[in-house]
Amino acid sequence: MNQQASALVTAADISRLAGVTRATVSNWRRRHPDFPAPAGGTDTSPTYDLDAVRAWLSARGRLPEDTPADELRTALRTHPGDGELALRLLPAVLAAARLDRRGREALPGLRDDALLRWIRSAADAVADDIPGVESATYSADVTGPLRALVRCVSVDGAEAATGVLTERLLEDTGATGTYVTPRPLADLMARLLADSTGAYPVSVLDPACGTGSLLAAAASAGATELHGQDVLVTRAAQAAVRLRLSTPEAAISVRTGDSLRSDAFKGLTADAVLCNPPYGVREWGHEDLAYDQRWAYGVPPKGEPELAWVQHSLAHLAPRGRAVLLMPPAVAERTAGRRIRAQLVRDGALRAVVSLPQGAATPLHVGLHLWVLERPDPQAEAPGTVLLVDASASGNRDLDRAAIDDTVLSAWRPYLADQDGFTGTPGIAGAVPITDLLNEAVDLTPARHIRTASRQALRPALLARQASELYDQLHRAARDLTGLSADGDWPPADDRPRDWRTATVADLLRGGALALLRTAPAGRRTRSGQPRPQPDPELGGRSALTAADVTKNRPASGTEADLPTGVALPVIQESDVLLTEVLRVGNTAVARVAEPGEAGCFLGPHLLLFRPDRRRLDPWFLAGFLAAEQNVNAAATGTSVIRVDPRRLRVPLLPLAEQQRYGAAFRRLHELRTAARRADEAAEDVTRLLSTGLTGGALLPHGHGSA
Structure with a gap:
């Protein structure tokens, strides 16, 4: 009880405890004078006494009934060194998940000494599978969090329990420059590894695997041998547990260490590589690795760490093996990297560059690129083109992931199947000859080549007909919107808003x-x-x-x-x-x-x-x-x-008759919103097409003669 009385929680913990957003917690702090005062932390990141917060929430009916996951969070928070404890508890998740249902349900009821014997035995059994837990010890003070953990696994599932431990581990890492790859983007990257027949690589390496999202996507697509390395022990441990939970039949090897300075997979030749390398990390070992054999395309300058990751990935591939990396857009154009870019293009190692819209992955304000690379086969002729895809406009409306996938895959798959016969899509995708890329700048930014090349592909008569059709769609959408918005007379309630039960x-x-x-x-x-x-x-x-x-x-x-x-x-x-x-x-x-x-x-x-x-x-x-x-x-x-x-x-x-009156109003608002969206999309489509036609010389302004 003494430990719990002195436990401190952050605003993020309070939001999870109350089941609200962090913005709501901030509003409570500003608007309620009796909200508990900070008991620690800093001015920008205060912490609060857990008991005081729970009492305040309970008094206002804001304290939901604790779920097993909530109990586990509280147990971790009230335990000294909770981040280190979260790492030590990961073996218990994996061991409990491997039990049958009856065995899992029996764990929370074990006596303290029996529960400790179980976790010690379980940790020994999986120590080789999870980095960082080889020397983990378990004393009597961990029985409370451990019991909460096995209850969470039994009731909410192993993935939910792993998620709670992950929350604690991520708070304690303090690492910068590394981000989780969103599942939809990870799936897209994984799908780019399939060959033109649909066959999928057996072995996949991620040298900066984080918590394993890219390897999990590869396993879902068909890979059966997964290799991952991460510089942070906590992330590598999470990746190992998550992969073994989601793909228990796969051969999994996850190790720790800096892949560039201390490659844990020296000598490994993988069928494919997926990687979201650390973002903007300049201290990557430039001085120590100046003569490294991996730099087959040139020594990466200190300010070009991403080009070191590119060459590290290529060095681990079999001939014709493919790698897909998520890259900052500046790598495609920075002056310092132009020699390496030129050599990658010249040798046929760079197969495609895809520009993504902002928000596709963190950092959300940057439109990142996908680089598709292939280890050249010395017995084969180098390809004469590089596929460039500008998907930056795809999915901009509410970030439509399906539209992004369609734009990328509808270009990549035909190009992969028939590079010589690939015609591309004007303004979106094209097979650019390497001679056009090997200029002084070696700028690989897709838009700068695709939009320039597409001018020659414009057909004036077709563009004019398409513009006319889009104008008709815009007029119909505008009429629908005008009709739905004609009546804006919504009567007010009484002096005060209605108060419903x-x-x-x-x-x-x-x-x-x-x-x-x-x-x-x-x-x-x-x-x-x-x-x-x-x-x-x-x-x-x-x-x-x-x-x-x-x-x-x-x-x-x-x-x-x-x-x-x-x-x-x-x-x-x-x-x-x-x-x-x-x-x-x-x-x-x-x-x-x-x-x-x-x-x-x-x-x-x-x-x-x-x-x-x-x-x-x-x-x-x-x-x-x-x-x-x-x-x-x-x-x-x-x-x-x-x-x-x-x-x-x-x-x-409310009575059903009154419900129906409100229902009719809500349906009308839904129709108004839908009509507004269609009108907006139609206006966007027609203005984009007309702008392309005018700037490309295919259309003439109103009143301009055709002569």
Whole structure:
């Protein structure tokens, strides 16, 4: 009890404890004079007494019932040296996950001495699998956090328990320049490794693996031998545990150390490499590695660490083996690196450069590049072109990941299959001759070549016809928007806003007023890592409605690849209410009612489906209040990525007739929002096309003669 009384928590801990965003915690601090005063920390990063915070939250009904994950967070926070303890507890997650259900459920009930014997034995058994735990010790003071951990694994699952430990480990690393690769981007990078026949490399190396997101994507795509190295022991340990949990049949080797200064895989020849190298780290060992044999394309200057990672990756590849690296855009044009870039192009080692939109990965304000490299085969003729793809405009509207993937893969796959016959897409993708790249600057920025080359490919008559068609679409969208926005007379309530009695979704579920369905996270392959040999009979060719489909109010676009295997898949019915479950800071949740044409589609990941009893709840009324900003904020957890806890959402208790009046209003707002989006997209499309035509010389201004 003494330890718990003196425990200190951060604002991030409070947001997780209360299930709100960090912005909400900041508002509480500013607006409530009785909010607990800081008990430690600094002015910019204060800490608070845990008991005082819990008492304050409880007094205001803001303290939800602790889940096993919450209990584990508290147990770690109240333990001295919690970051080091989180690392030592990782073997317990892996060992508990390997037990059958009965064995896992029995662990929390073990006596202290028996629980300690179990963890010591378990740590010995997996010590070779997890870096940094070889000499871990376990004394009686760890039994509380350990018991909370095994309870979390038993109830919430091993991945949830690993996530809680990861939170603590990431807070204690203090490392800069390294970022988690978002899963959609990791999947895209992994898909670029497949050859033109669809065959996938067996062995994949990530020399800066972090917590293992790129290797996990490679395993999902088909790789069965995974090799990773990271300079931070805590990240390498997390990667080892996560990979063994998600791909237990794969051969996994994760090691620690600086890959450039101390390569843990010397002599390894891998089929492929995936890497998101550290960002902007200048002290990478330039002086110590000046004569390293890996620099086959030139010694990287001190200010070009990314070109060191490029050559490190190529050195680990078999001939014709491929590497995909996520790179800062400046690497494509900095003067200091032009000699190495020229040699990579000249030798045929650089196969493609893809520019991504801002927000595709951290740092979010930078439009990063993907470099696709291939170790040259000395027996083969060097290719004469490099594929350049400008995907920076793809997905700019709400960062449409599907549009980014389509832009990149629809260029890469045809180019890979037939480089000589590849024609490209004007303004987006092209096979640029290496002679055009080997100028004084050796600038590999896609836009500077693709947009210049596309001018010659413009066809004036076709462009004029396309412009006319887009203008017609814009006029129709504008008429629809004008009609929907004609009546703006919304009467005010009385002197004060209405105050409703509300019920939580959890209450409504218990009362049978609605049902809640969801689908497990996306796109799993079979445990062997291979694609399904045959389509799942249950799918029957049906589409899946994705979170992006709901956000953009478009028809279902998901396929079988977007759905997990081995689980029951919810099927959408007409009048189901759909709510996006995951959103980023600054975005709002979107809810709408399923249309008749969507009935029979499968529910995609990251969507919540509420099926109301139509005799008690109006669907559009439910959709409107579920997605209310204040409602979502009160039921959300997380910081950069926010997840909605559906059971904590609240709904007013109103008669059905009144619900239907509100429902009609919410449906009208939905139609207005949809019309505005279509008009905006139509205006964007027509102005982009006209600008391209005018600046490329294919179109003439109004009133200009054709002579």
